[in-house]
Amino acid sequence: MQPIWNALVGQTDVVEKLSRAVNDAEKIRVGESGPAMTHAWLITGPPGSGRSTAATTFAAALICPLNGCGTCQICRMAPVGGHADVEIITPSGLSYGVDEARELVRLSSLAPIDSPWRVIVMEDADRLTDQAFDSLLKSLEEPTPHTVWILCAPSVEDVLPTIVSRTRHVSLRTPTTKDVTELLIDTYKVDPAMAAFAARASQGHIGRARGLATEEASRTRRQSDLRAAISLRDIPSCIYAARDMVTDATTAANTRADELDSKEDALLRAAFGIEEGSRVTGSSKRSVDSAKKQLVTHQKTRRKRMIRDEVDRSLVDLLGLFRDILIVQLDSNLELINQEMRPAIESFAARGNPADTTRTLEAIERARASIKANTPPQLALEALMVSIKDPRLASVHTNMQ
Numbered sequence: 001m002q003p004i005w006n007a008l009v010g011q012t013d014v015v016e017k018l019s020r021a022v023n024d025a026e027k028i029r030v031g032e033s034g035p036a037m038t039h040a041w042l043i044t045g046p047p048g049s050g051r052s053t054a055a056t057t058f059a060a061a062l063i064c065p066l067n068g069c070g071t072c073q074i075c076r077m078a079p080v081g082g083h084a085d086v087e088i089i090t091p092s093g094l095s096y097g098v099d100e101a102r103e104l105v106r107l108s109s110l111a112p113i114d115s116p117w118r119v120i121v122m123e124d125a126d127r128l129t130d131q132a133f134d135s136l137l138k139s140l141e142e143p144t145p146h147t148v149w150i151l152c153a154p155s156v157e158d159v160l161p162t163i164v165s166r167t168r169h170v171s172l173r174t175p176t177t178k179d180v181t182e183l184l185i186d187t188y189k190v191d192p193a194m195a196a197f198a199a200r201a202s203q204g205h206i207g208r209a210r211g212l213a214t215e216e217a218s219r220t221r222r223q224s225d226l227r228a229a230i231s232l233r234d235i236p237s238c239i240y241a242a243r244d245m246v247t248d249a250t251t252a253a254n255t256r257a258d259e260l261d262s263k264e265d266a267l268l269r270a271a272f273g274i275e276e277g278s279r280v281t282g283s284s285k286r287s288v289d290s291a292k293k294q295l296v297t298h299q300k301t302r303r304k305r306m307i308r309d310e311v312d313r314s315l316v317d318l319l320g321l322f323r324d325i326l327i328v329q330l331d332s333n334l335e336l337i338n339q340e341m342r343p344a345i346e347s348f349a350a351r352g353n354p355a356d357t358t359r360t361l362e363a364i365e366r367a368r369a370s371i372k373a374n375t376p377p378q379l380a381l382e383a384l385m386v387s388i389k390d391p392r393l394a395s396v397h398t399n400m401q
C-alpha cells in the first residue's frame, strides 16, 4: 500500500479498492484495460469518518507520478487544493445551484494541465439541487477522457438516485475508538491517556477527536456544554445555557473562518498581483472588485454554515451525554462515552427515568433537524434546554402542536 493512504484511518476495504483503481488508471493511460478504475465515484461515510480525506487522497494518488508516494509536491499540495488539475469544490450556499454546476461542466471539459487526469472532487453532493444535477448529468455520464469525478455525501440515501446509478460507490465506516486512539498517538503524538479520552468523546469523528486532543479550548467548551445541560434549574438558566452554547460555537467557528478567509484573500491578491495595502486603479479595478465581491459572499455563507456545524457538534456531544445517562438508568454494562463524568451522570440519572431521557434524546434530534432546516440556533437551543429541564412538559407541548 502506498504511504499516502496512511491518512485514512481504519478503512482497509476502501483503501484497497481505491489503490487498485489508481493502479488500473495507469494501465488505462497506456491503452490497457483497467476495470478497477472508472470515471465517476461516489464516496459516502458519516461525518468525521474521513470522506474528504478519502476523496482528496484518491485524487492526489491519481496524479502523483508514483501513484501516491505521499511525499512529493503533488501528494502534499493536491489534497489541499494546491494543484491545478485537482478541483475541490464545496457548495457556496446551502446547496449547489445551476450556475455552479455549469461552471463545473465547463471545467470538466478541459484537458489536464500537467498530469494524466483532471480530478473534480465535489464535497456535499447531497446538496445538489435537481436542476443543478440535470446540468451535470451529461458530463458525469460521458466525461471527457481524462476527467474523473469524485462525489462525496454522508450516505447513499442522501443523494439523488440518478447519482447513485451513474457512479461507483465506496462506503466508509465510522472509525472505531481504537483506530482513532492509534491515529492520535502515532500521527499527532498525543499522550495515550488524552488520546483515549478524545477518541471516546469524539464518537468516531476524527477531526473532532484531533481538536479535543490538541486544543484545550475545545475540551473546556465541551465540558461546559455538558455541565450546563445537566444543571438546568429554571427558565433563565435554560436561556443562559443556550446563549453560552451558541456564543462558544460562534467563537470557535469564527476563529477557523478568519483563518480560511485570510488565506483566500491572499490568494486573490496574488492572482491579481496586488500587494497588501495598495490600491487598485484603472481597467483591472472592475474585475478585481467583482472577484472580491464573489469571494466575500462565499465567505459569509461559509461562516454561517461553520457556526451551524459547530452548534451541531455540541448537540452530538449532548446526545452522547444523555445516551450515557440512559445506560446508567438501564443498568447496562456498556462503556460510557463520558466516563470521566460518571459521578455527575449517576446523580442526574437517579433523579430521572429512562422514558424522560428518551424524550430528551428525541428533543436533541429535533433541535439538530430544525437548525439544519434554517431555524436560528439560539431559538432551537432555547427550546431544547427547556425540554431537557422538563422532558414531559415539552413532549406534551409538542404533541399539542
Ligand SMILES: [Zn+2]
Pocket (backbone or CB within 6 Å): 064, 065, 066, 067, 068, 069, 070, 071, 072, 073, 074, 075
Ligand atoms: Zn507523490
